Amino acid sequence: MQKLVSLFRIAIRSIKLGFAQRQPQAWELELEKFRVDQAGRTRAALQLLAKLSDAARRRxxxxVLLRLLAAGWRExxxxxxxxxxxxxxxxxxxFPxxxxxxxxxxxxxxxxPHSGLGRFAWIGEVDKDLTEHQSQLERLLERSLHPIGFSNIFDDDGxxxxxxxxxxxxxxGEMGSENPGDSRIDYLAASFDRALEIMLRYSAKSDEWPGVPASGMWCYNKVSADAAHSIS
Incomplete structure (x- = not known):
């Protein structure tokens, strides 16, 4: 997505300089519309930020408060x-x-998040097809799990x-379709608040997610499942 954004900027600059004469493509128009909308939401969020309580600022x-306010969150x-x-x-x-x-x-x-356009986190109902491995993950961690959202912030496929x-x-994480030993789940945070901080401030990626040390996440698989119980 970032590559597309860069290409879009180059294309627009070329048009303005007279090096290219063409109509923007549909995706370019949608991208610019999204950028304008987000800029407007951020301006509104800045006004709301000044009205927040000290308790919200401590949370x-x-x-992250600006991102939450721009998305529609309010105290x-x-x-x-x-x-x-x-x-x-x-x-x-x-639900507990x-x-x-x-x-x-x-x-x-x-x-x-701050990592740019094309990355998002959705909090709410998750498509059943995306949770087909839930029982396998629950056996891995030996605890009940509740799907509460979906995000492509850490992984292109979500x-x-x-x-x-x-x-x-x-x-x-990556799920093996044949061997349960390929199961993987990554610890994100100890609370909703902390998870939002991690996701909305995330600005780096690596090929071996979550191999970015600053991400604060741990990776488990069947072989190292005992390590997961250390957070009990």
């Missing part, structure tokens, strides 16, 4: 009860209170975000 860093935000009930209705397990609280506050938001009963968040 999140200022860059005291709560999903309507019927929307929360709809999320529970399609879940494999009853910590998951209910997190989904109520952040459910329905599409969040964009990863399902799970919470356990204690509110710790994980991301599903």
């Amino acid at each position: 999140f860093s200022e860059p 005291g935000r709560r999903l309507p009860p019927e929307e929360l009930a709809a999320l529970q209705a399609v879940a494999a397990h009853p 209170t910590v998951v209910t609280d997190g989904l109520s506050e952040f459910g329905g938001l599409t969040l964009y 990863l399902v975000i799970y919470s356990d009963d204690a509110g710790r968040l994980f991301a599903d």
